[in-house]
Amino acid sequence: MFFNSLSFAVFLPIVFVLYWFVFNKSKASQNAVLIVASYYFYSCWDWRFLFLLVFSTFLDYYTGLRIEKGTTEKGRKFWFWLSITVNLGFLGVFKYYNFFASSLSEALNAIGLSTSPLLLNVVLPVGISFYTFHGLSYVIDIYLKRIKAETNFVDYSLFVSYFPLLVAGPIERATHLLPQVKIKRHFDFEKAKEGVYQFLWGLVKKVVIADTCATYANAIFDYYPNMNSLSLILGAVYFAFQIYGDFSGYSDMALGMSKLFGIDLLRNFNYPYFSRDIAEFWRRWHISLSSWFRDYLYIPLGGSSGGMGMKIRNTFIIFLVSGFWHGANWTFIAWGLINAVYFLPLLLLKKNRTNMETVVLTRDWHSVRVVGSILSTFLLSCLAWIFFRANSIQQALRYIQRIFTEQHFVSQFLKNERYNYELLFLIGAFVIVEWNSRTKVEPISGNYSGLKLVLCLAAILALGTFSDYKEFIYFQF
Structure with missing residues (x-):
């Protein structure tokens, strides 16, 4: 169901009417309408992957609670890395397995070792990169004690699967979206x-x-x-x-x-x-992804706090990972590398924030x-x-x-x-x-x-x- 389709032109007004005029008595009923609408919206793509979305949601919800309630650092780390590993594991299998298998096979064939890679015949679940990053940022923020774990499963589910952003972003943060879904909304005509x-x-x-x-x-x-x-x-x-x-x-x-x-x-x-300049371009293009990588990858790697060598290394990592996030193809990695090269002179001349x-x-x-x-x-x-x-x-x-x-x-x-x-x-x-x-x-x-x-x-x-x-x-x- 595309935003520019006739079916969505029917779907959206129905959800709007139910949300504001039928189930508008409380925050719980409003959220229930949106979560049902979101799951229906996602199932229109492929209902089988709805189970993957629900599982990913429950995983991060549960591990978030366990991380917060953990009494030892070892226990908190276990649940943290469990969530990270499973989330990235799903993303790796569905999105990147065939790429790595084919690339390894081509490399081996190039040196004379004949191989035939075992490829998976699977469809990439729509939106998996986006809702996976929603969950990752939530769990990371809990582990770093930036936020408290959400105890209401419906509210958290809505944060992950809210249908306007479910399949192509923007990549939301729990600190921004969760407080809004935890209160009753009142209609504002303007x-x-x-x-x-x-x-x-x-x-x-x-x-x-x-x-x-x-x-x-x-x-x-x-x-x-x-x-x-x-x-x-x-x-x-x-x-x-x-x-x-x-x-x-x-x-x-x-x-x-x-x-x-x-x-x-x-x-x-x-x-x-x-x-x-290119630095300004990346402050204005796909802002939610750029800021996500800045906060959860660039800064943990040391950001701009170290010497110029560290800054250059971290910049190239960010752009290469950003390119790879877009797809399992060397063209996306090359695209990220080119943008890193564009950015480099600004970094060296300290003009990246001009x-x-x-x-x-x-x-x-x-x-x-x-x-x-x-x-x-x-x-x-x-x-x-x-x-x-x-x-x-x-x-x-x-x-x-x-x-x-x-x-x-x-x-x-x-x-x-x-x-x-x-x-x-x-x-x-x-x-x-x-x-x-x-x-x-x-x-x-x-x-x-x-x-x-x-x-x-x-x-x-x-x-x-x-x-x-x-x-x-x-x-x-």
């Missing part, structure tokens, strides 16, 4: 209106921008040996906007619909393509340099996205090679294209809207909100109706 605006803008990003760009990005990447330099450059740009519109669109829809239920989720994107405020342009030469920094950062991101999108590192390298060797900059016709290069004007209009709204959560609210709402709905109906792409990219992670 908050609900904000939620509708944010949800609709997320839907625009998905069906108008991401899905339209996907038509071209897929065609160019699938047939890149026949594409000239201009088409290959456009393919990388289209994919950059596809993945941004797709993932930030999902996050906006998740945050927007959650406001309908009186619950605030962590912001996941903050206009990342207006960043002036651009902390929202960008402002004025009519002077400084603004020209700022625009140049934004464009160069975007182009570097596009180059890295080629590895993220490619099926193999070899394909990514050949794609990049052809950009510089097939020096033909003429328009090429794509047999499945509908809008020709009008798509560039659509992207341009989207960038202008986002630029003018970069200090806001979403562009619809404010002056002329009614007109903007009508225009968004018209764009969704006009372009979304013909979309061939329903699934969100990050569902595979």
Whole structure:
């Protein structure tokens, strides 16, 4: 059940009505509605994996209680490492086993040892990377005595499986979400209106921008040996906007619909393509994951407290692990490594925290340099996205090679294209809207909100109706 599907358009209003008008007498009844809705939502993907979600939830709930009640450090460590091992074990088996088995087999074959790996024929449970990280942060925080263990199983279950964020985040923290599910919510019309605006803008990003760009990005990447330099450059740009519109669109829809239920989720994107360097980009892109790795991996490794050697080591570990989190393919590891290399000069020059405020342009030469920094950062991101999108590192390298060797900059016709290069004007209009709204959560609210709402709905109906792409990219992670 996708957020942009007709079935979800029926599901969400039903849950909304039950939540606010039928089972609204207490926090317990509100949470019961949301937990039942969440489990139903997840079972629509594959009901068999619902048991895995419930087991993972119970494991972390129970081990959290045992860690808190532990009277000896040895006992606390036992339950802590049990939870960590089982959670990462499930993630490893479903997501990474075939990758490691195939990579080991290829390495052995390369040195003359013929092997045939035993691969698992299993489907990756949707959202496993996200709800596993919810549970891991909860258990770690209890072990480090940052929070108390939750005693109400329904409340904790809702924290893990809350359907707006269940399959693609944002990655929530118990310190932020649990206090909200432990109190009765009261309907706030203004908050609900904000939620509708944010949800609709997320839907625009998905069906108008991401899905339209996907038509071209897929065609160019699938047939890149026949594409000239201009088409290959456009393919990388289209994919950059596809993945941004797709993932930030999902996050906006998740945050927007959650406001309908009186619950605030962590912001996941903050206009990342207006960043002036890679460090700023990663403070604005997939914020919940970046901050998760910072708090639970980078800082425990020593963070920035040691010498430059330690800082460089920890930075590369963070980016490589972030790449590997996205998928079991060397292309994702290469993508993480490239971003680490991008980050390195800023770290060495101690400029990784230079651009902390929202960008402002004025009519002077400084603004020209700022625009140049934004464009160069975007182009570097596009180059890295080629590895993220490619099926193999070899394909990514050949794609990049052809950009510089097939020096033909003429328009090429794509047999499945509908809008020709009008798509560039659509992207341009989207960038202008986002630029003018970069200090806001979403562009619809404010002056002329009614007109903007009508225009968004018209764009969704006009372009979304013909979309061939329903699934969100990050569902595979």
